[in-house]
Amino acid sequence: MNRIQRKLKANEKTIGTIASTLAIVMFFSLIEVLISNLKGNSNIYIQPLATMINGVFWSMYGYGKKDYFLLIPNILAFVIGLLTVIAAFV
Secondary structure, three states: OOHHHHHHHHOHHHHHHHHHHHHHHHHHOHHHHHHHHHHOOOOOOHHHHHHHHHHHHHHHHHHHHOOHHHHHHHHHHHHHHHHHHHHHHO
16 A cells, blocks of 8 residues: 555545545535426426435445445435426426
């Protein structure tokens, strides 16, 4: 293990917390699209659909690894993506 890998390993929880927080912020940005879709101003569904599918697979991976830094934000991505896709067609 080289110096960089040791440093990353030593700060794993901090890095995981920051990455999870940023992922949640990114997924919450879909709420603007969700609101537009609900108001009928837009019918954007490709990005939320991709986010939803991506969230499903990362959630399964995170669950399998018992890695809550992966699991929690990606469950959120799935839920928000799903709601936004549904709103595009309502």
